[in-house]
Amino acid sequence: MNFDTLALWSTHFKDENAGAVAPPIYLTTTYEKAADGSLPHGFLYSRMNNPNREAVEKSLAALEGGALGMAFASGQAAAMVLFQALRPGDHVIVADDAYYGTPALLEEVFGPWGLLFDRVDLTNSDNLKAALRSTTRLVWVETPSNPLLKVTDLRAVTELAKSVGAATVCDNTWATPFLQKPLALGCDVVMHSTTKYFGGHSDVLSGALIFKEETELAQRVKRLQVLGGAVPSPFECWLVLRGIKTLATRVRAQTASAAQLARFLTEHPAVEAVHYPGLPTHPQHEIAKAQMTDFGAMLSVQVRGGAVEALAVAGRLKLVTHATSLGGVESLIEHRASVEGPNSTTPPNLLRVSVGLEAVEDLIEDFKEALQP
Numbered sequence: 001m002n003f004d005t006l007a008l009w010s011t012h013f014k015d016e017n018a019g020a021v022a023p024p025i026y027l028t029t030t031y032e033k034a035a036d037g038s039l040p041h042g043f044l045y046s047r048m049n050n051p052n053r054e055a056v057e058k059s060l061a062a063l064e065g066g067a068l069g070m071a072f073a074s075g076q077a078a079a080m081v082l083f084q085a086l087r088p089g090d091h092v093i094v095a096d097d098a099y100y101g102t103p104a105l106l107e108e109v110f111g112p113w114g115l116l117f118d119r120v121d122l123t124n125s126d127n128l129k130a131a132l133r134s135t136t137r138l139v140w141v142e143t144p145s146n147p148l149l150k151v152t153d154l155r156a157v158t159e160l161a162k163s164v165g166a167a168t169v170c171d172n173t174w175a176t177p178f179l180q181k182p183l184a185l186g187c188d189v190v191m192h193s194t195t196k197y198f199g200g201h202s203d204v205l206s207g208a209l210i211f212k213e214e215t216e217l218a219q220r221v222k223r224l225q226v227l228g229g230a231v232p233s234p235f236e237c238w239l240v241l242r243g244i245k246t247l248a249t250r251v252r253a254q255t256a257s258a259a260q261l262a263r264f265l266t267e268h269p270a271v272e273a274v275h276y277p278g279l280p281t282h283p284q285h286e287i288a289k290a291q292m293t294d295f296g297a298m299l300s301v302q303v304r305g306g307a308v309e310a311l312a313v314a315g316r317l318k319l320v321t322h323a324t325s326l327g328g329v330e331s332l333i334e335h336r337a338s339v340e341g342p343n344s345t346t347p348p349n350l351l352r353v354s355v356g357l358e359a360v361e362d363l364i365e366d367f368k369e370a371l372q373p
């Protein structure tokens with residue numbers, strides 16, 4: 001089935017009560033039992049499961065081609081539960097430029113708790129080979145990465161990880177399953193901040209994990225999801241489910257605009273570098289071409305000068321809002337080094353752009369004016 005169709009089909013909600021086409025929001029926390037104590041609809045208590053969450057989880061699993069989807073209160077909550085499913089003494093490898101919150105969880109929470117970890121540049125397999133240990137349980141990849149849009153060869157990473165029995169998880173937030181299917185490329189788990197493209201309108205915080213198979217790790221994560229309860233509310237699930245219906249249409253249009261904007265920026269004299277996997281000059285352009293169906297709507301630009309010049313450009317833009325986050329219908333720009341703090345390795349003159357649904361001519365005009373003070 002075509003992805004556009006699958007997105008609609010997998011989010012279709014059959015309302016037995018009233019035949020509503022748009023799903024109702026089930027605000028109940030608890031469910032009536034039958035006389036014999038059984039659960040007629042399978043629902044017991046909302047932390048365990050509820051109809052809105054079940055609908056999102058099934059759709060997410062269908063879109064990523066996995067056996068099991070699980071929704072969480074945020075992308076970080078999803079990451080947290082995956083790390084919690086490991087045991088003290090286990091070793092984790094995380095991409096060197098993964099979303100800063102991922103290594104922050106390892107450094108501040110799970111290191112002291114007993115996980116061992118290394119940050120590795122996974123765009124080079126030799127680095128991974130050298131870092132793998134017999135105790136490595138998890139390799140955490142993010143491609144394209146945040147904020148430098150480095151692309152990692154998922155097949156190469158998963159093959160190496162398998163050789164020591166480690167699972168590979170791919171943070172697929174930026175690409176979305178519309179552009180990249182990590183499970184089909186050998187990964188065991190996909191992680192999402194569904195706050196971004198799935199929600200699509202900058203109005204819902206949530207996350208997800210999708211497992212290719214119902215492994216022991218998947219079962220343990222499922223248990224932690226219902227025990228810990230870091231789950232999205234029925235309304236948040238409803239918003240994500242609605243977002244999924246237009247995911248392909250939005251990402252397709254945003255990607256086309258991002259490609260045009262990237263080309264415009266590469267030719268601008270006030271620009272030092274543009275990071276976008278769709279540019280033939282991108283160091284992993286060929287890998288991106290092989291494992292993605294298109295290159296996505298995120299790009300980074302390094303302006304001539306330093307942090308002051310970069311922040312000035314962000315401030316002069318009129319259509320593009322200076323704010324954190326990404327994946328919404330409105331274009332956003334952010335100076336990542338300021339957000340990431342003193343340990344940031346992001347170049348000080350770098351601005352990250354999330355291209356929205358504005359007409360690309362208007363976006364290009366906005367950048368033209370902002371780049372020449």
Ligand SMILES: *Cc1c(COP(=O)(O)O)cnc(C)c1O
Binds near residue numbers: 101192193196326
């Ligand atoms: C936003 C983001 C996260 C964290 O997700 P939250 O929903 O904010 O907790 C993780 N990874 C990537 C790539 C992100 O963009």
